[in-house]
Amino acid sequence: MRKIIKRDGTVQDFNFDKIENAIRSAFNASARHFTDEEKTIKLVLDVVKNSVDILYSKGEVTVELIQDAVEKALMACGQYDIAKSYILYRAEHAEEREIRKRIQYMKDYQLNGENAATSSASDPNANMNLKNVANMESEVYKPVNRKTQRIMTCDSIEALYGKQLSKQYLIDLEGHLIYTHDEASTPVIKNYCEAVTLYPLLDGTGSLDGTSTESPDHLDSFCGQLVNATFLLASQCKGAVAFGEFFNFFDHFAVMDYGEDYDLKEDKLADNPEVVKKPKTIGQKIEQQFQHVVFN
Secondary structure, eight states, X not given: OOEEEOTTSOEEEOOHHHHHHHHHHHHHHOOSOOTTHHHHHHXXXXXXXXHHHHHHHHSOOBHHHXXXXXXXXXHHTTOHHHHHHHHHHHHHHHHHHHXXXXXXXXXXXXXXXXXXXXHOSSOOOTXXXXXXXXXXXXXXXXXXXXXXXXHHHHHHHHHHHOXXXXXXXXXXXXXXXXXXXXXXXXXXXXXXXXXOOSGGGGGOSHHHHXXXXXXXXXXXXXXXXXXXXXXXHHTTBSSOEEOTTHHHHHHHHHHHHHOTTGGGOTTSBOSOTTTOSSOOBHHHHHHHHHHHHHHO
């Protein structure tokens, strides 16, 4: 008894009746009138049987190979409109299978006891540990995102350096010579990690995020705008955002608030005890702002 390999890898007995039923359904669904439909169907079936025999003579046979044989048989017999309908039918079912696969992935993601990194089916990110709906949502589209990213990147490499290097890029990705984590986190090409100068922040964040904030003039407003800028920039790259000038700017705004020698008077009160219930010292104020940045 001949066997056929299904898409999920399982093996079943080959049943030609299923192929015949599919071909008859395709003819029945056609709007075209056939003078001798049964004769036409038999001709197609004979071509398919011959193709199937050849396939089995070469080794293992899959569902996809059988369906390819049906398409070729329809076109070989001149039934191009029915072949087109059959191709569209396959494409619709392939899309449905992919959607159901994504739905099953979401169910498994929620129910298994693994952490977010281990549960990733595409590129586990060590930075992700706890599961939440946002993590799951990004994972669902990673297979498509990865394909999109690779095509766009290969096109860019080919345009700049030629097809050979574009092919080598894929070889190096598959061979893990190039770091692939987070490649599929978004369909849009972005920087991985980036270092950003804080100098434009001196003019406020209007040119950065459209909020039109004023230029920071004290430590509190600087730290608040820095946190907002970090979230905005981090959402537009795949990795970390680095600010090499942070301590220079932090010191600058601390001086604006507390004077050049603020480090020598950290024990002095920065708040008016007659106005503030729990007044803080200069040192406590500075530490509070530093914590605000670090924790965010």
